[in-house]
Amino acid sequence: MKNINIGLLGLGTIGTGVAEVLLSKAGKLTGQIGIPLTLQRILVRDANKQRSIELEPHILTNHAEDVINDPEVNIIIEVIGGEHPALEYIKQAIRNGKHVVTANKEVIAKHGYELLSLARKHDVGLRYEASVGGGIPLISPFQQDLAANDISAIYAILNGTTNYILTQMSQEGLDFASALKRAQELGYAEANPTNDIEGIDAAYKLAILSGLAFHTNVNPGNIYREGISRLQANDFRYAKEFGYAIKLLAIAKRDSEAIELRAHPVFIPENSQLAKVDDVYNAIQVEGNLTGKLIFYGQGAGALPTSSAIMADVLAIARNIYHGRSNASKIELEQKLKIKPMADLKIHYYFRLTVIDRPGVLSKISTVLGNNSIGISSVIQKESNSKSQTAVLVIMTHIAEEKAVQRALQEIKGLKVVKEVSNFIRVEE
């Protein structure tokens, strides 16, 4: 073997980053592996497009098969993104005996177990460090460095777009729409931002991490999920008054029998490490029985950080190829863990209610809460408006059960003195 040949599926932002690293660092990479890595074939949408990097025209193709079926290609890097046709390409590549490196969180979250089993069957490697946390080492630490730990919890900021929006809302007092617009202008949010702002992206990534942490197969559809679009500027002000920041956290916890999986906005203490993670940065807090609390912090997206993760996977596979070692990995799944129903969650809550500004209102509301076994830890009245005769009630609760809270909020909505249940946000202490 004279070279290890790479086939690249996709030459967008990330694909271009990967190609750049492969070309500009060729000597260094060869030194690390012992054999050159060659960029053999690249799937592009338009072979004639003007590009920022110089590539020999004959390596570009717009037929995926030219890459996936090329007998000379050893490793396929998939950076198309999205479920289809990326899934089919990866499967075909594995069946063709090619090792696969992918940055595709959706495919890995939804089909990771199936693909890893297929890879094992065909004795090839399937690596996906770039699928979560961009340039932050996570997959490999979870698989190797934390292997002796029982992991009890993950609390993670996994989506840079929403973290940027939340930082803008918190620091600049922007409303959601303006913060989103700013994120779009800066290229941090897409024209259609649904996957980011609705927590879908975070849920995919949490499915991958929690699957590794708990040695199980997590269906991202089973992750409870709320987006950030219903947060308002005053929620951030009140959070600060109570000593909290608002973050979109992806949370996975495990007790002996069940796991809790959710991605939604939460209040977290403003002096916690995660509260200080601003802008597009990601941070992943892991709690292991041996390590205690670990935090990994860095850029969770972008061409270069993602290329770093992809190249780490490519190098690991290439080293094994060069040394004649198998790249297939053992898949060790524990018995299927139950997923705890969201209704059973026990946590603190923040409520923001718009009420008629007159005596006796709080008494009515607290009666409903009391009847549902929800204790109030503090309450403040804000924004009295003499014209509309309304005020805002901000309530922080003791630990309560999600289903009781949902029931109470329904009852509160029905009270004549309540104009609106304007928001409710869970509080992680």
Place this chain on the structure above:
Amino acid sequence: MKNINIGLLGLGTIGTGVAEVLLSKAGKLTGQIGIPLTLQRILVRDANKQRSIELEPHILTNHAEDVINDPEVNIIIEVIGGEHPALEYIKQAIRNGKHVVTANKEVIAKHGYELLSLARKHDVGLRYEASVGGGIPLISPFQQDLAANDISAIYAILNGTTNYILTQMSQEGLDFASALKRAQELGYAEANPTNDIEGIDAAYKLAILSGLAFHTNVNPGNIYREGISRLQANDFRYAKEFGYAIKLLAIAKRDSEAIELRAHPVFIPENSQLAKVDDVYNAIQVEGNLTGKLIFYGQGAGALPTSSAIMADVLAIARNIYHGRSNASKIELEQKLKIKPMADLKIHYYFRLTVIDRPGVLSKISTVLGNNSIGISSVIQKESNSKSQTAVLVIMTHIAEEKAVQRALQEIKGLKVVKEVSNFIRVEE
């Protein structure tokens, strides 16, 4: 092969932690590797000592050779610490064809290259994840996950003892001696705390990390080093006034030709991530050309976190043994990089001077600084004492050259109006 047999050198705090994990998690570990890990032989000081874990008495010995030369032992875990006889034990183990896992920062910092070469010669693995950062994955991320990066800088809090002392001084206003005493009472500092408080431990760890980051062989003796014992409570107050925290940082930077290596107290902006790392926690900030800024945070010491790292290494080696793969690793060193002389450092400085409290003093001092091309960015006068007729001058400089600063401080010491150069601390912006 029915078992992979472990020989453990040392049964102190960490050794006991490792033994506990090996015994209590035997089933889980076997599942991960495919073959049981057996604790075959343990070197102890006193075989009759009462212990917190139950061990079959026949596996204990106080002769190192019983462990190192046992033909049944596959992997040696060295947790004795210190340079000798640990170094000799490790060498002998490698020569006997045994894989070695060590937590020994001193041995790896001073002899890592030699030992890795020896291990390669004997086709065995030598792993040392536990030598830096306790339970924080670092060695493996540097070797694998960051492999495609050119690393330009490391800024790290690598010693929990000193970070605890500095946190106490900063938050509680304690003087150094009281903070050290508290650390000793809590078991965070040893009776002889020299290795920690003089930055020796941090320098060992920096030697290991910077060697990996820059693909070179760093002699810890070449790392410039200052301890924390000359810090006083008022330094922390003044730091806060200027918007800084004081941390003992281990710093490695690289430009095209030379590396800068130093471990000493520094002012860092109080809103930086590292400034918020308190108590015994460690944090390692790495800057890669692809990843950008990454931070790894967690417990840098303690039996369980260290056991986590040791077991990660043991599992990695055991998996390779089980699959018949070599554990030897390639050592790729770049041409020997020069180490930048400390005198050439260019950085901001903080000076605390005790002066005679009368007009014209500042003028004399600023003349000396000016003559040495050192610009003042701010100066405040503090602690005027009418009895002793002294005051404290706190000066922050623009970027200046270390050798000019040292020369200026000598000249300032010679001024009649200056009672004392009470402290000077470098400032990382």
